[in-house]
Amino acid sequence: MSTLHPTLDHAGHDDSHGHGHGHHELTFIQKYVFSTDHKIIGIQFLVTTLLMLMVGGALALGVRWQLARPWEYMPIAGDLTFGRDGGQISPEYYTMLFTMHATVMIFLVIIPVLAGAFGNFLIPLMIGADDMAFPTLNMLSYWFMWPAILFFAFALGLGPEWLTHVRGGMDAGSAQGWTSYPLLSALKQAAPGSEMSQTWWLMAVTFVGVSSMMGSVNYMTTIINMRAPGMTLFRMPLTIWAMFITAILQAFALPVLTAAGFMLVADRVLGTCFFIPAGIVVNNAAPTIGGGQTLLWQHLFWFYSHPAVYIMLLPAMGMVSDMLSCMSRKPIFGYKPMVYSMAAIAGLGFIVWGHHMFISGMNPALGMTFMVSTMMIALPSAIKTFNWIGTIWGGRLQFNAVMLNCIAFVSMFIIGGLSGIFMAAVPVDIYIHDTYFIVAHFHYVLFGSTLFGVFAGIQFWFPKMWGRLMNDSVAKVHFVLSFIGFNVTFFPMHLLGVAGMPRRYADPYHFEYLSHLLPLNQVMTAAAFLMGFAQFLLLGNFLFSIFFGEKCGRNPWNANGLEWTAPSPPGHGNFDILPVVYHGPYEYSSPISGDKDFLMQTEYIPLAQRGIESGH
Amino acid sequence: MGRFWAVFFVASAVIAVGLCWVAPSYGLWFPGTLKGGFGAGVAHSSIGKKIDDLFYLVLVIVAVTYIGTHAVLGYVLWRGATIKPEEKVLFSHGSHSLEVIWTIVPAGILLYIALYQMDVWAAYRFKEFSPKKAEAVAEVTARQFEWRIRYPARGKTLMPTPQPDDVYTVNELHVPTGRPVSISLKTEDVQHAFFVPELRIKQDAVPGLTIPVWFDVDEPRQYEMVCAELCGWGHYKMKARLIAVSDEDFGAWKDKAALEQFDDGFKKPAE
Known part of the structure; x- marks a missing residue:
């Protein structure tokens, strides 16, 4: 760049680059279905994951129904989906419900909504690129989700029997838990859900993995190579840092899960014995030949799935940092500590997987090592939390729905993080392992943190997607109902866990020491239904606002990032003026920005006007 | 309206703490023989008693942290809600000494928990009643x-x-x-x-x-x-x-x- 003042005229010279793709006519299908435009792909991911959120939520409500009214006839939904069981949830149906709830929420909602939807939509816009480095690969990463969704539907027992070979419909849906521990997942005789549906489940996870991997390669390449002039690494918004670190995590962790998945498929289909020891008799079937180790699966699975926990959290952390700073009209507190702590979380994330296995029978000495590393990973999370509070401190807070969801993120993350310390303490984990305490903990992290961050993100970047604002009042009602519903549902789960209620029980109440927990579970179920139905407000607001929302300009939030210099919605190629970056992304209320309380990254302030050095 | 939200988030924290406080009297706590009406069950094995003690230690640390962070969160929200139009926003990119403090203090606490619990784990899995003695x-x-x-x-x-x-x-x-x-x-x-x-x-x-x-x-x-x-x-x-x-x-x-x-x-x- 020869000039420090990007102008329309200047952008004209770059047209051959910026608008190069736009000149040949695209058919409707090329433009909106098999699109290579990162924004369309991001929106495709977003809409798909929002629909899957409702599916996963419905499965969760099935679980909650059984816990509140065990073995009772379920009106409407019961007749529709398990009418042949008399509208009652059967135990095998219940195991399918929680398995597929977790599967859908993790593989089809949380991971793709963060990396797929927001990663796709935001990365090129926030770093000033016209698209992803590999647009076709990007398109494929979305369309590889569909075989996964189809196969998960088969795993749920929804496909026709002649095609899927799942005998028994939804009662024979995949039911090993999302962790799919062998031998339950390896031997077909172990449960109705261990038959063909489990093979479909493994194939689906493989497709999700391929999709994520394509995304991850793309994000890394794009962020490294395609930043706008002046966008140094330490001027990148924290969202981009988070996406970058997440992409690295995925690239290194995912192959392990894919390999493990193929090994398990081989065990099931080809007769290998990677995970099957000798002489096991399941349901009077012939003894296994064996020679394998079931613990091997747990190691491989958690080697992926613990980093995956951070894949499901880091992007939300980054997005919330951006939104908190904007809505507090104040620079982010401790930008570099935020970056370093994300890097630390990613690094430590690879050496803590054993904390899922403290009572699994692995060498107890290993438990000590994993305990210390797990304790240490709490540290960067604590630093981030303090910095978020520091960001709010002394700001001019805009209490809109975006801000409220972000504050909820911080508040819920504190609970989720602190409850993690209990289970990091190995001896305490002996007791609370596989109880509802664990269920409470990961819902506070995955729903309380990530999903509230996603709610905020949807409302924050919605104007950039459609050129219209979402209705703030409806969004606030949605927030309040979700927040109350969420906390009433999940906070008491800590207490259930301390009371010793194990996870994945279709009917805990026939144990004497758990029988008094029924009334509390009924309250929780009522709250869960409230929370579930509140999501229709989000969907309704989303759909309504696409067509009838208040129109807005390029920068409705007076934010600093590059995405706000592009038109809303941005055309193909994103920027009409090629952005040049002069500042970090968080210069809100800067003394050098004059009357405004924001300073866009592209705005050049001549040296003479800078009363004081901003430090960047 | 901002003040309402500050109170809203603080109230949610107060309710959470309150719920934990009264939970034992509703039987929502450890199972085991109840000790003196408090409602918390007592473990019936020596390792179980050690686990309970460790749980309560972590609980105290966690409760103090939770109440502390939410008190500060409530304060910054209240302050941000009541800031006057003419008042200037604090323009700060962070504070090196604060970062150092809130790195070292939690690190010390976490390391303390980590080292303290090793004994209990060792008791459960290595020493005292090793399989030879039991x-x-x-x-x-x-x-x-x-x-x-x-x-x-x-x-x-x-x-x-x-x-x-x-x-x-x-x-x-x-x-x-x-x-x-x-x-x-x-x-x-x-x-x-x-x-x-x-x-x-x-x-x-x-x-x-x-x-x-x-x-x-x-x-x-x-x-x-x-x-x-x-x-x-x-x-x-x-x-x-x-x-x-x-x-x-x-x-x-x-x-x-x-x-x-x-x-x-x-x-x-x-x-």
């Missing part, structure tokens, strides 16, 4: 969906393979109280987990492995024994009991059980 009383084999238990005959030691004079029970694990005992935990089919909530003892039963679990029970009575690892559709119904009795009663029970088991109805002819 008498192996039974082999517990989990299967879908029950527990099969094999005891050595009175006066004999538990052998890895079944012996002709072994005593068997299903879903009832008899152990003597007052001294460390160990069981050999196995599974016949898929993975299960041995969990006795009132003793705070849990261990996965892994296909292909035999895992020793040792503990002591302080009070002679029945304890519920459950499965804690998903093992199929009937996971929730692996209902069993751990029956702890005094040493003499244990021997007497085993004699009686052996008599019943080997009784074939054949009697000595009258002389």
Whole structure:
């Protein structure tokens, strides 16, 4: 760049680059279905994951129904989906419900909504690129989700029997838990859900993995190579840092899960014995030949799935940092500590997987090592939390729905993080392992943190997607109902866990020491239904606002990032003026920005006007 | 409106703390014998008591942190809600000394918890009643969906393979109280987990492995024994009991059980 003042005229010279793709006519299908435009792909991911959120939520409500009214006839939904069981949830149906709830929420909602939807939509816009480095690969990463969704539907027992070979419909849906521990997942005789549906489940996870991997390669390449002039690494918004670190995590962790998945498929289909020891008799079937180790699966699975926990959290952390700073009209507190702590979380994330296995029978000495590393990973999370509070401190807070969801993120993350310390303490984990305490903990992290961050993100970047604002009042009602519903549902789960209620029980109440927990579970179920139905407000607001929302300009939030210099919605190629970056992304209320309380990254302030050095 | 939201988030934290505070009196706390009306059950094994103590230590640290962070969060929200239009926003990119403080202090606390708990873990898994010191009383084999238990005959030691004079029970694990005992935990089919909530003892039963679990029970009575690892559709119904009795009663029970088991109805002819 020869000039420090990007102008329309200047952008004209770059047209051959910026608008190069736009000149040949695209058919409707090329433009909106098999699109290579990162924004369309991001929106495709977003809409798909929002629909899957409702599916996963419905499965969760099935679980909650059984816990509140065990073995009772379920009106409407019961007749529709398990009418042949008399509208009652059967135990095998219940195991399918929680398995597929977790599967859908993790593989089809949380991971793709963060990396797929927001990663796709935001990365090129926030770093000033016209698209992803590999647009076709990007398109494929979305369309590889569909075989996964189809196969998960088969795993749920929804496909026709002649095609899927799942005998028994939804009662024979995949039911090993999302962790799919062998031998339950390896031997077909172990449960109705261990038959063909489990093979479909493994194939689906493989497709999700391929999709994520394509995304991850793309994000890394794009962020490294395609930043706008002046966008140094330490001027990148924290969202981009988070996406970058997440992409690295995925690239290194995912192959392990894919390999493990193929090994398990081989065990099931080809007769290998990677995970099957000798002489096991399941349901009077012939003894296994064996020679394998079931613990091997747990190691491989958690080697992926613990980093995956951070894949499901880091992007939300980054997005919330951006939104908190904007809505507090104040620079982010401790930008570099935020970056370093994300890097630390990613690094430590690879050496803590054993904390899922403290009572699994692995060498107890290993438990000590994993305990210390797990304790240490709490540290960067604590630093981030303090910095978020520091960001709010002394700001001019805009209490809109975006801000409220972000504050909820911080508040819920504190609970989720602190409850993690209990289970990091190995001896305490002996007791609370596989109880509802664990269920409470990961819902506070995955729903309380990530999903509230996603709610905020949807409302924050919605104007950039459609050129219209979402209705703030409806969004606030949605927030309040979700927040109350969420906390009433999940906070008491800590207490259930301390009371010793194990996870994945279709009917805990026939144990004497758990029988008094029924009334509390009924309250929780009522709250869960409230929370579930509140999501229709989000969907309704989303759909309504696409067509009838208040129109807005390029920068409705007076934010600093590059995405706000592009038109809303941005055309193909994103920027009409090629952005040049002069500042970090968080210069809100800067003394050098004059009357405004924001300073866009592209705005050049001549040296003479800078009363004081901003430090960047 | 901003003040309302500041109060809203603080209130949610207050309710959370309050709920935990009253939970024991509604039975929503540890199972076990209640101590003096407080409502928190007391563990019935020495390792369980150590686990409870550690839990309460972590709970205090966590509660102080939670209340502290939410007090500060409430304060900054209130301040941000009441800032006057003419008032300037604090333009700050952070503070090096604050970062150092809130790195070192939590690191110290976390390291303290990490080192403090090592002893309890070692007690559970390494020292004190290592398998050599604890008498192996039974082999517990989990299967879908029950527990099969094999005891050595009175006066004999538990052998890895079944012996002709072994005593068997299903879903009832008899152990003597007052001294460390160990069981050999196995599974016949898929993975299960041995969990006795009132003793705070849990261990996965892994296909292909035999895992020793040792503990002591302080009070002679029945304890519920459950499965804690998903093992199929009937996971929730692996209902069993751990029956702890005094040493003499244990021997007497085993004699009686052996008599019943080997009784074939054949009697000595009258002389």
